[in-house]
Amino acid sequence: MAEQLQTIRTLVRKAKKLYLKKFHEEAKVFAYAPGRVNLIGEHTDYNGGFVMPMALPLYTVWAGKRYDGTFAEIFTNAAGVEEPTVRFGIYNLDRSGPAWSNYVKGVLSCYFGKLNAFKAVIVSTVPVGGGLSSSAALSVSTYMFLDELNGGRSELTKIEKALACKKAENIFAGAPCGIMDPFIALLGEAESVLLIDCRSLTFEPITLADPKIVVLITNCNVRHDLAGGEYDERQKECFKAAELMGKEFLRDADYMDFRELLENRFKLKAPTSLLKRARHVISEIKRTFDGARLLKNSKFEQFGRLMYESHESLRDDFEVSCPELDQLVELTRGVEGVFGSRMTGGGFGGCTVTLMYADAVDKLIKRIQKGYDGVPTFYVCKPSNGTKRLCECARVA
Structure with a gap:
């Protein structure tokens, strides 16, 4: 647990520095989510079956600040390459811009709570396209960041948030993923894998x-x-x-x-x-x-x-x-x-x-x-x- 916290601290410091460099002020709001690996149970989640994933000490981290208005501005080097800042209206979401931004926009479209305008940066150690669920790490960390913009208040349970993130990926990003990835990103436990029943959404730590x-x-x-x-x-x-x-x-x-x-x-x-x-x-x-x-x-x-x-x-x-x-x-x-x-x-x-x-x-x-x-x-x-x-x-x- 201590090693995990130290990794998160290091990424938060990196995100804070990057935010200061890009927006010339201090970030005030932070959130993160891990990647995952699945020990066994592949392509069974969308078939209502069982899976056995674990959360990884690889993370996607947000640092940002709430603003008055209706726009979001995000800068990321999550894929290891610095991309131009993405700016879009939080109430006027479309699928323009880089592919990763559709995961963020999808979560905004499915978010259960007040939307706030914001500026933010994203950094990540979850490899993109590696099968370690970089997309769910991005979606779940987005949801957690939106909660933090509301002072940490949330109307949903963790399982309900997982369902919202799955919907965001399916509908807005066009990724036909199952429930496993956002589920383990939200409910993973140190020193345990989770046996998840993807139909009942119950789980057992092992x-x-x-x-x-x-x-x-x-x-x-x-x-x-x-x-x-x-x-x-x-x-x-x-x-x-x-x-x-x-x-x-x-x-x-x-x-x-x-x-x-x-x-x-x-x-x-x-x-x-x-x-x-x-x-x-x-x-x-x-x-x-x-x-x-x-x-x-x-x-x-x-x-x-x-x-x-x-x-x-x-x-x-x-x-x-x-x-x-x-x-x-x-x-x-x-x-x-x-x-x-x-x-x-x-x-x-x-x-x-x-x-x-x-x-x-x-x-x-x-x-x-x-x-x-x-x-x-x-x-x-x-x-x-x-x-x-x-x-x-x-x-x-």
């Missing part, structure tokens, strides 16, 4: 506090875009498969339902791709549920095998992996101290997540650096807290 165990995230540095057509196509295929089985969501289907669909595929005119999508989701939900039981009992080796099975299913049945991710996962196999590895996030690039012993990290990193065809980036992480209020500037800077 302790992952063993000091010998860490999560290694490896960014293949191939970017993907969740607003792209492939992600949307996978969702539609899942919904169609559920419909053919007479289910509301694939979460309601089991192997018997899938076998019946397989037997009637020609009668129902179900293409092979649709069958493969259904098989992945049904098996992945079971893996996630089984994985929760294993983690509760510290059965890390068995959990790791489920991670490898998950990757193979995402590669072969859901077809959202890529050669770079496949290579990274293969390089972890047979390394002493590694339990399991898989791609994480929407797919088509991004990151792998590996569960392993801390004392094996250096050995694995060296192997990947030697064997991987690209230039990877590494993050060694433990579960962190979700977003909280930064009540007083003196406490964080």
